[in-house]
Amino acid sequence: MPTRSPRHAAPRTRRKVLAGRPPQQTRGPRHAARLRTRRAARAVGMVLTAVMTFAVTAGGTVFLDLRSALSVSDVDALLAGRDDRPPEPPGDPFSDHPLTLLVMGTDYRGGANADLAGAGNEFHSDSTLLVHVSGDRSFVEVVSIARDLLVDIPACPLPDGGETRPRRNAMFNTAFAIGGGPTRDLTGAAACTILTVEAATGLRINEHVIVKMDGLIGVVDALGGVGVDLPEAVRGDHHVSLDLPAGPQRLDGDQALNFLRARGGRGMGLEMGSDLQRIERQQFFVDAMMREVLSQNVIANTPRLLRTVDAVLSSMSTSRNLAGVTAVAGLGWSLRGLDPDSIVFTPLPVAAAPSDPNRVVWVRSQTDPVWERLRSDQPPTSLVPEEPAGEIYEAAARS
Numbered sequence: 001m002p003t004r005s006p007r008h009a010a011p012r013t014r015r016k017v018l019a020g021r022p023p024q025q026t027r028g029p030r031h032a033a034r035l036r037t038r039r040a041a042r043a044v045g046m047v048l049t050a051v052m053t054f055a056v057t058a059g060g061t062v063f064l065d066l067r068s069a070l071s072v073s074d075v076d077a078l079l080a081g082r083d084d085r086p087p088e089p090p091g092d093p094f095s096d097h098p099l100t101l102l103v104m105g106t107d108y109r110g111g112a113n114a115d116l117a118g119a120g121n122e123f124h125s126d127s128t129l130l131v132h133v134s135g136d137r138s139f140v141e142v143v144s145i146a147r148d149l150l151v152d153i154p155a156c157p158l159p160d161g162g163e164t165r166p167r168r169n170a171m172f173n174t175a176f177a178i179g180g181g182p183t184r185d186l187t188g189a190a191a192c193t194i195l196t197v198e199a200a201t202g203l204r205i206n207e208h209v210i211v212k213m214d215g216l217i218g219v220v221d222a223l224g225g226v227g228v229d230l231p232e233a234v235r236g237d238h239h240v241s242l243d244l245p246a247g248p249q250r251l252d253g254d255q256a257l258n259f260l261r262a263r264g265g266r267g268m269g270l271e272m273g274s275d276l277q278r279i280e281r282q283q284f285f286v287d288a289m290m291r292e293v294l295s296q297n298v299i300a301n302t303p304r305l306l307r308t309v310d311a312v313l314s315s316m317s318t319s320r321n322l323a324g325v326t327a328v329a330g331l332g333w334s335l336r337g338l339d340p341d342s343i344v345f346t347p348l349p350v351a352a353a354p355s356d357p358n359r360v361v362w363v364r365s366q367t368d369p370v371w372e373r374l375r376s377d378q379p380p381t382s383l384v385p386e387e388p389a390g391e392i393y394e395a396a397a398r399s
Helices: 038-057 060-067 112-117 174-180 186-201 215-222 253-261 275-295 302-313 325-334 364-375 389-398
Strands: 099-106 125-133 140-145 150-153 167-171 207-211 226-230 234-236 247-251 316-318 343-346 350-353 356-362
Touching: 099 186, 125 186, 150 174, 150 186, 150 356, 167 174, 174 186, 186 207, 215 253, 226 275, 247 253, 253 275, 356 364
Parallel strands: 099 207, 140 343
Antiparallel strands: 099 125, 125 140, 150 167, 207 316, 226 247, 350 356
């Protein structure tokens, strides 16, 4: 099993995630799980940078075809003119300014998703990631927001011109449903989730991406499956079709989707029924998928790269700027010199909510400094060089 390193480790010290092995589970409150994703973060960084650079050099025709697969959620009209949002830095957010993106998964059953997950009335955000790209493009920090986090949801604009009432102490993923309204509008859903995150963190969300539930299948199948090495058998409950033996195997798109969707059963933390344990399984799979991309040299294989990117784009609804080929290519180009070790996943400590043991709240003494640091566009502690003990002693002596 991987070992844990101190929270404030020396610079460039990285926790190892063994190939095909899950993150180590922690004891304590039901929801007290931590992300174990250093190796996956490196792979994500390399793949992201390579794909974006490819966008700059490959020519516009192909990417215009891929762009046509996108569904655009333009939240600007709904959010314009509000005085309760944190101010946006002046200038182009893709140049010389920090960029904060909100990536939302959704359990919406519409379209092909009903065939995959069964009919249902679900319309919530599922896994939600806040991705902060520093203004000088020297680091990228990712934090995960739990779906069962209790937050205050502000009044949200609706596409029909109306406005929802504010909610206090509500489950985070309901903001998506509230903003979507009875028509389940993805633009309204994104707008309300953005406002909720901004109110809770004080950060300005510049762009957003909504990943539809059926998108994973196309990505995994475009890769020809993803190889994993399960340390124990994983079996889902009656909600998902999942029965995987222990050991090395290759998951196809349907198996991967059920592996990520499962919340109950046995193996790899399913017994705990915790959403944060499910986040850890998701990060285990991301690690395996990124290793698959790198082992196949997808970046250098143009036909396979195009199939993979096409599968990704067709599963997304994005903000207006991210739907533009030039803007996305420019972002990729600005990240071309990023050190993959400077892509960091930061866990947000949580505790059981006093009002409901099945819900969680942030440990504010530890999460507030994260938001303050990101608002100031400062890197995480693990990327800040520490002064050698001798220099600290000499500085103290001189004073």
